[in-house]
Amino acid sequence: MAVVTFLSAKGSPGVTTTALLAAALWPRPAVLVEADPAGGDLAARVPGPDGAPLDADRGLLPLLTTARRGLRAAQVLDQAQVVAGGSRVVVGVGGPEQSAAAGPVWSALGGALRELGQGPSHDSAGPFDVLVDAGRVGADPVHLDLLRASDVVVALVRSEVAAVLHARERLRVLGGALRRPDGSSPRTGVVVVGDLRRAARRADDCAGVLVGPAVEDLGRLPLDPAGAAVFAGAGTARPERTALVRAGRTVVATLAAAAEATATTAGRVPAGAGAA
């Protein structure tokens, strides 16, 4: 199974919202890891299954001491909590200061998440697909090792001219930075978020600017405040009827298929195969 990483080239296009949407709709067992160096919002945004706040003492930060000696998948899984709606999440660091202190976690996390995707071991459940909220990625990201360890990298981009031009430049630079020592790279693509009712054509044009030999088109998500509110801690009646969740099913199916294909290519066991 695979590591699928969501990121933004600039601004706040909806990375966390989309990562939560993907976790909610993912067709296989998944763990969402909040790995935004600017600080996570999950703890503030999503309650536990009983409506109570998540446990603030569980998440990436408690892994710091362990990470200095190398991090195992089971140790990351120990920090996961189930949230309302049933997704399993590992809450991120509190802010940039904690992120700076968490250096060893950033170095060790990619390897541990790959292990989490690689199947049952004596001490951990799984295998899981791992969904990563990597936040905004600028020059010199602290979590470059984690991005490089991903099987699929998904850039969220709003269908606005400035956003698209920044994303194009960022993806070009990132393409070089993500290359691994063996010459391979994560499969990389874009999801354009925009007004699909009145300006679907513009969203397509934006995707056209971004897509190329190294960047694939992974779909569109609508601007839908009611749907986004579902993933911001607001209760919405019939979330499955929102435009975001309906369009999300198509995008998530595309991402899950891409994840499965990369895991298979890499010689790993695809979901359901051989697991008697």
Ligand SMILES: Nc1ncnc2c1ncn2[C@@H]1O[C@H](COP(=O)(O)OP(=O)(O)O)[C@@H](O)[C@H]1O
């Ligand atoms: N598809 C969407 N339609 C409408 N609003 C959205 C959408 N995705 C995100 N938002 C809103 O945009 C803001 C930023 O979203 P968030 O997911 O936190 O972005 P990021 O993680 O990229 O900073 C939030 O108020 C969120 O509710």
Ligand SMILES: [Mg+2]
């Ligand atoms: Mg975010």
